[in-house]
Amino acid sequence: MNLIDAIILAIIEGLTEYLPVSSTGHMIIASSFMKIASDDFTKLFTIVIQLGAILAVVALYWKRFFQSLDFYFKLLVALFPAVVLGLLLSDFIDDLLESPLTVAISLIIGGFILLKVDDWFKSNEVVDETNPDAHTKVSYATALKIGFFQCLAMIPGTSRSGASIVGGMTQKLNRKTAAEFSFFLAVPTMFGATAKKTYDYFKAGFELSSDQVNYLIIGNVIAFIVAFIAIKSFIEYLSKHGFKVFGYYRILVGIALIIIHYFIYPLTTI
Structure with a gap:
């Protein structure tokens, strides 16, 4: 890896960490074209620079991070499934981090899901005048279920934010509330992933x-700045327009990646 590689990967991380398009998947694709995907430092880099993107959430929502102990307990409950499965499947996940083909398939499947999500959970966006907070309250049970959905993102190309947002919507949260909880959940999740990856590296x-x-x-600084801008834009867009554009994007990128891999430029595979 050189400085240009690091800058490109950091920009990709900042742009995609909180979009339902898979930041890890995009960095695997980019690092494969750079021919550095299988390098041990690249694998460490792509995990560690997520800290910069995470700090963007803390900076934007810092008041929310000091609201109550109940808030932290819910995040811990949601984090629990990822901790258990992450420890159990660590080696398997590392192998998948070299597979653009896995990313392509996951992008396509997730894309078709995002095309239908707005229709499936349309009622979540309707305000119940008798209970206006019905679609904005995260219970402990809801937090745990969102945590299980987040585990799907251990498959590169799935998208941690996408899986956890959709998980929240299955629990009757509206798009904005589900997205914000997904952002908050990213903080302990990625801190844990970074700590474990760094420990394993040394x-x-x-x-x-x-x-x-x-x-x-440099990667963390760039990821922070880009993510700070991307989060605000994403929440505004998502509240107004929903997921369809991200679904189409995922499908097109996934198909393009398969075509490139088999007919133009063979990429690293398992």
């Missing part, structure tokens, strides 16, 4: 050069 005997440390710092 445990395996690898060390970081001064250039690599600089790449991580």
Whole structure:
């Protein structure tokens, strides 16, 4: 990896972390074209720079992060499934992180789901005048179920934000509430993933050069700035227009990736 690679991947991370299009999937695609997807530092980099994107959520919603202990307990409940499955499936997940073909298939399947989500959960957007908060309250049971949906994102190309937002909508949350809870849940989830990936990296005997440390710092700063802008734009767009454009985008990218892989430029596969 060089500095240009790091900058490109950080921009991709910031743009896609909170969109339902899979930031990990896009970074796998980009790093495959760069021919660095299988490099151990690349795998570490793509996880660690998500911290920058996470801090953008804290900066935007900082008042919400200090509202009550109940809020933190709900995040911990939602985080629990990912912690358990992440530990159990760590090696399997690492193998999938080199597979653009897995990303392509996941993008297409997820795209078709997003085309129908707005229709499936249309009633969630209707305000009940007798209970106006009906679609904006996250219970402990709802938090746990969203946590299980988030685990689907362990398959590259699925999208952590997309899976958890749809999970929230299955529990009768409206789009905005589901998206915001997904953003909040990203904070402990990605802190945990970063800590584990960093620990595993050093445990395996690898060390970081001064250039690599600089790449991580630069990557986090860029991811923070880009994500800060992307989050605000996404919430506004999602509230007004829904998911369809992201569904079409996922399908087109997935099909294009398969065509490129088989007919133009063979990419890294399992």
